[in-house]
Amino acid sequence: MIADSANTQRVDLAIEQNGGRAHGLFGEFEETKVFYVLMGRLLSRRTRKGGLFILLVLLILTVWLYQAHRVKSSEKETKNNSSNAHHSYAELSYSEPSSPCNGDCEAYTNRLKRYCHSSLFDGNEQISSNEGRLTNDDYELVHVHIVARHGDRTPVSNLRLGPRVYYECGLVQESINWNGLNDFTPHFLTPSSRGIEPQIQFHPGTQRHECGDVKGIGKLTLLGYKQHVYLGKLMRDKYDNFVAPIIEDVPSLRNGVYVQSTQVLRTILSLSAFMLGFLPDSTELRRATTVHISHGTLLEAPPVGIETVYKHCHGYSQLWNEDRRQTGYLTSEDKRRHLITNLCGMFGLVSKCQSLSVAKVFEQLSIRGCHRPLDPLPCVKNNGPCVSYPQALELFKFADWAWSNGHPLKTSIIATMPFLTHSILSPMQRVIESYQRSISLAGSYKFMVSLTHDDAITKMLTNLGVRVSEWIPYATRVVFELWKKKDEELYEVRILLNGEVVTPQCGGWREGMNDELIPYPVLKVFLTSGTHRELKYYNNMCTTT
Known part of the structure; x- marks a missing residue:
């Protein structure tokens, strides 16, 4: 038994020294540790002799080699399936198809680039970003609120058109410091409707992990994680002079910074990634950052220190469907659904597609394109027909139409009034009162970040009067800046969408106002x-309770 224990300890030590990985005959994988430990124990028992023992050892070795070969083959297939995706992860850029692409192909490719991550890049170049600076030097910045969509994700349904696509959504210890995610403290503002609180604890793996269709539904990908780390760094650069005093120590951070997310894991992860990029490399500051988590996708719960004005709107889904029926959206959508029927019919999935929105069906192509831009459009197996570029382009146009017309004004107002009142107007009002009274009031946060979803941002923009003509890309950000005119009690708001000023599109803005700003009282009255x-x-x- 002494020899047995010594062999086991030597194996464990060797694996520990190798970073937790064991080298097998077919590569690196966790199960190799089990084999080495088992063989070490068996071979240490010198008292066992004879053919039966030798046969047992050979049998174990044979089974192990077979399993190892299967694992290696699976990893090789995964690597081949994902090679193009890994290419696009190296830099946050979009790879152009190598073959000539004209007409509908070029139009589809250009639209796909705008969807994948055009909130950060125009093609492969960083887009212009106007946050944090005015052309007029007579103002000082006093409050910032960034509202962002989560990063790149896997499809939200288990529908599959064409061959399986693997998306890198695992924890990759060797490429990103995932351990930093565990430093953030989750705080649930409202209980989950299912009585289950999402977890924010993550354990880094030692190998790349690819998630396929069913196992990885709606998961943040590694690309999505990197998008928000990059966005956090970009926002820190834009607001460095403003936020430096706020995040210089723990007390200042807790009083001046407020971050919140929906309870969906991909938004919690995106927010954590954003803060990893935004904050200095300080474990102490990360641990002092509380991720406030709100039930629902619209962030209705007021931030800590802000009173509740709007209660939850029960029955909103019925109001929304009725509003879409009255505006003629549902009738127009039915006339276009033949595009979905034709696409799903190619793959024998008509019945499965009937209950899905155009966005959920078309994302099977758009998400595939974001990760595998060098691949052709999917084909039916066994040399069946392929999705054509004209067909894909028409479906994208359908998705854009549905996104820009499927959120009528009336129900967009109802959906987003709690958030705009609780999280946008009220904190601004607290900041203004703090300046006027020269004291720090509860809820007067100087820097806020809210992570939500595409539909919530689209409804919010619709409420503000900002026209949305396309399905908004991943990591889209809407920034609200509150500026104070120096030596005067004049407070004005600037609104930016992905770095571009959209204040003049706001319903309350009028000719004669500053072309970047709208007075805070005017915005409040409008909303x-x-x-x-x-x-x-x-x-x-x-029906409120």
């Missing part, structure tokens, strides 16, 4: 009064 915007109307339309 809280008039048709569909009054609190009384909200309460009448919603």
Whole structure:
């Protein structure tokens, strides 16, 4: 037994010295440790002799070699399936198809580039970003709120068109410091409707992990993680002078910074990735950062220190469907659904597609294109027909149309009034009152970050009066900046979408105002009064408790 224990310890030590990995005959994988430990124990028992013992050892070795070969073959297939995806992860850029691409192919490719991550890049070049600076030097920045969509993800349904695609969504210890995610402290503002709180604890693996269709539904990918690390660094660069005093120590951070996310894991991860890029490399500051998690995708719960004005709108889905019916959206959508039927019919999935939105069907092509841009469009197996570029382009146009028309104004107002009141207007008001009274009030956060989803951002922009004509890309950001005119009690708001000023598109902006700013009182009046915007109307339309 002494020899047995010594052999086992030597094997464990060798594996530990190798970073937790054991080298097998067919490569590196965790199960090799089990084999070495087992063989070490068996071979240490010198008292066992004879053919039976030798046969047992050979049998174990044969089974192990067979399993190892299967693992290696699977890893090789995964690597081949994902080689193009890994190419695009190296830099946050989009690879152009190598073969000539004209007409519909070129139009589809250009639209795909805008969807994949055009919030950060125009082609392979970083887009212009105007956050944090005004052309007028008479103002000082006093408050910033960044509202962002989560990063690149896997499809949200288990529908599969064509061959299986693997997306890198595992924890990759050797390429990113995933351990930093565990430093952030989750705090749940509202209980989960299912009584289950999502976990924010992650354990880095020692190998790349590829997730396929079913196992990785709606998961943040490694690309999505990198997008938000990059976005965090970009925002830190843009607001460095403003935020440096706020994040210089733990007390300042806790009083001046507020970050929140929906309860969906991909938004929690995206927010954590953003803060990893945004904060200095300090474990102490990360651990002092509380990730406030709100039930629902619209971030209705008010931030800590802000009173509740709007309660949850029960029955919103029914209101939304009725609004879409009255505006003629549902009728127009039915006329276009033949595009989905034709696509799904090629792959024998018509019945499965009937209950899915155009976005969920088409993302099977768009997400594949974001990760495998060098691949042709999918084909039916056994030399069956392939999706054509004209067909894919028409489907993308359908998806864009659905996204820009499927969120009518009335229900977009109802959906986003809680967030705009609780998380946008109220913190601004607290900051203004803090300056006026020269004291720090609860809820007067100077820097805020909210992570949510594409539909919530689209509805919010619709409420503001900013026209959305396309399906918004991953890591899209809407930034609200509150500026104070120096030596005056004048506070004005600037709104930016992916680095471009959109304030003049806001419904409350008028000719004669600054071409970048809208006075805070004007914005507040626009959002809280008039048709569909009054609190009384909200309460009448919603069954509140």
